[in-house]
Amino acid sequence: MQLLALALYHRDGRPTPRVLRFRPGALNILTGESETGKSEILDIVDYCLGRRQPSLPDEPIDQTVGWYALLVTFGDTRMVLARPRPTGASTIHAMIRTGDDTLDIPRADELAPNANVATIRSQLSARLGIEDFRFQPPTGAARSPFDVSIAQAALLCFQNQNEIADKKALFHRQTENGIGQALKDTLPYFLGAAGPEQALRRYELGDALREQRAAQRKFDEATRRQAGADERSTSLVRLAEREGLLSDVPSILDVPLTQSLLDRALAAAPTFVESSDTSDRRRTLTEERRALRERWQQLNDALALVERWQEQGQAFTGELHLQLDRLTTLGLLGPEQPDRTATVCPLCTSTLEHPDPSAADLTELTEHLAQELAHAETVQPVRQEHRRSLETELEAVTESLRHNGAALKELTASDERMRNLQEQHLRIAHVQGRIAQELAAAHTLSADDLGRLRNNLTLIQERVETLQEQIDEDDVTSETERRLTDIAALMTPWAQRLDLGQAAVADEVRISLSQLNVVLRRPTGRLPLNRIGSAKNWIGYHLVAHLALHTYLRRHDRPVPAFLMLDQPTQAFFPEKIHDAATVEDADWATVTRYFELLRDVAQLNEGALQIIVCDHANLGESWFQDALIDNWRPRDGQRNALIPMDWLDPA
Structure with a gap:
């Protein structure tokens, strides 16, 4: 083109x-x-x-x-x-x-x-x-x-004016991100040292290596499982025995017996559920306790009220007795003074400014108070009887509460036993799950399966080795260097013709694929372009490198x-x-x-x-x-x- x-x-x-x-x-x-x-x-x-x-x-x-x-x-x-x-x-x-x-x-x-x-x-x-x-980049490459x-x-x-005078980079856009690596990857192809076949083999090698790692993991896991299967089965039998799934287990176990015991343990699946009677009993006792506590509180309130009445009655009758006794002691109400004048003091016979009540009035009042006192004294026994009745009922309710509490406590203890049984059930379920997993693995992994995994791994390893040998035979690196040597055969005399720095003493002027730059090979060692001074030399070496490269590409009709x-x-x-x-x-x-x-x-x-x-x-x-x-x-x-x-x- x-x-x-x-x-x-x-x-x-x-x-x-x-x-x-x-x-x-x-x-x-x-x-x-x-x-x-x-x-x-x-x-x-x-x-x-x-x-x-x-x-x-x-x-x-x-x-x-x-x-x-x-x-x-x-x-x-x-x-x-x-x-x-x-x-x-x-x-x-x-x-x-x-x-x-x-x-x-x-x-x-x-x-x-x-x-x-x-x-x-x-x-x-x-x-x-x-x-x-x-x-396809080499296996393990990050790109x-x-x-x-x-x-x-x-x-x-292309060589723009900045690139053609660059002492550190030889190709167009080489310093941009990813471009330098793309040049290293594709220059062997454009030179004819590599082609789609090599890329396809490298891609197939990457796939084969991934398959090999996966097959190796499967084989190693199967080998580990088989090696530890007997030990795991014996441990599971002993564990099932401790949890009550098995009894009378012999001290020495062989493989058939172990498998039989595991099957028995897996089939033994006890279940523990709380009966409906227990649940109803707990609900009845709870409702009964609530009613008893309400009745107990009512009786306590009634006794307190009776107690207050008793105290108030005793205070009232006691005061009446005290006053009547005082009047009687003074003889103010005796029969020896029935005609005493209310305006004359009975003690000193002097005239009173405010006349006292008449004797008849006092007598009438005293009789009325005596009647009230007699009535109050007749009510007191009835009140005492009511109080004893309340106390008796309160004792009965208290006793019922005690019996109710004892029954609930017994149910709580029963719940604790049920929880323990449920925990045991969970442990048994866990053990049975492990047994089922082990039996399934034992059924799926037989000796034939292990042999199949081994054969599959061997076939993949042989494929990897074959592809690696083919890639090694391709030897893209050596072929690329051989073609770069042909290009160097043009570069060297052209660099000497332009009288470029160090060209006269160089055995060879060539393109380095690893550095993507011009390198001079001298008796004293290799000399990269970035260690040669003067922009005249940098431009001159760029010229001879690209002219030689394109001449080689045209001679070999490269794309x-x-x-x-x-x-x-x-x-x-x-x-x-x-x-x-x-x-x-x-x-x-x-x-x-x-x-x-x-x-x-x-x-x-x-x-x-x-x-x-x-x-x-x-x-x-x-x-x-x-x-x-x-x-x-x-x-x-x-x-x-x-x-x-x-x-x-x-x-x-």
Whole structure:
């Protein structure tokens, strides 16, 4: 797959898109001043190939562009891959059109979504020849499996201006989360050292290992159960004997007798329930006790009332007797003074200011009081009799309460015995449950079953060993290193040709799969790229690594897009914020020329199988360089030339 054209469509629907065309199978150079949009070309191509989260700048592209379209070729077949400008962080919409070698960039009014990102990746992967398989990480790895597709292959085709000068990372987006590991996982496949067969065997090995662990657990558990079955059965017989389920158990037990005793213990299932008579008796006694306590309280209240009456009567009659005795003692009421005048004092015969009552009045009053006293004395025996009757009944009620309490206490003791019986029943039920479990296990696990589990484990172990041997025979690591050695055979002379640091004394310059970086092998030891100074060397080693890698991929017809996009490979030779490299006279133009000559020669070496696209500030005067130019984004006729046309930025 190579690129034929890139088109940008204005958001207002203008019929004429901005089109940048590429030459397949050759060196393509886009030169120009800074801030003309050269670096965005790589990001747009990456986006059109199905990247979900593009890194496109906000201005001026986001203000003007509504659609992006990429025209690619697969020999006699062409495809248009178009995507609308991303809304927010990403977009999944896309348009795909397929045709013969006459297919070209569509018109603006033809753009309409008819696919999505997954469709782009699927169709590109199929046309590239990427086999449909899911990469399975090694057993025990924490990462998840994934489908191998154009998403991983495209990582080998781009080098933006920050990546090409990175001394710690060699590949596109390598430093992003998960991308470095994905490169390590898939580079052996893209090199031809591994394929779907190895991935399938690794997946089957993971399944087989899980089955082996499960079979081992079942076999170990069955073995433990069989080894302890006799001891557990004997213990259960003794336990059943203690709980009363068995009697007359011999001191020596064999296996048949043990099984028979366990069956007997399981069949003996006594039940203990409280009878309805006991429940009714408790309810009757409780109601009787409540009635007796109410009667006892009533009798106590009646006795208290009689006691108060008795006390009040005794106080009243006692006072009457006292007063009558006093009057009689003084002789004031005697018969010897019947004519005594009420106005004369009987003691001193003096005239009274207030006359005393007459003797007749006093006598009448005294007689009335004597009658009341006699009546009160006749009521007293009746009251005493009523009191004795109440006391007798109270004693009877008290005795009934005592008998009632004794009966309830007996029932409570009976409840305690019932609770003990219920607890014993629970213990017996627990023992019988253990016996039933043991008998069921004994019935389900026979000698034949144990043999079957052993045979199953043996078969799975043999399968694991076979798969492991096949994976070991594949020896993906050794095959990958052998192919990287072939790539190193190209890298080493090219690094020496560019006169890169330490290349002259290196026995070999190669790509390290474990480090995903360039490593030099010297007589004194290995030297990684991050220990070599100068951005010139970092860029140079990136160039030779990717050129050698793609040359190997093309020679072996591997399923990777046949283009390499490089952004600013000569940045190390110019000031950091250069506007136009063509105006810098004191740059190391000889070295810059050597870099581009290597790009030219590698493109010619691949004889049309590899397309190299370079976006750079440099503009060499050599005829071959000028022939390789696809555009020069420097002012022409007083007009600024860039990715976004000037009239697109005009508000009018």
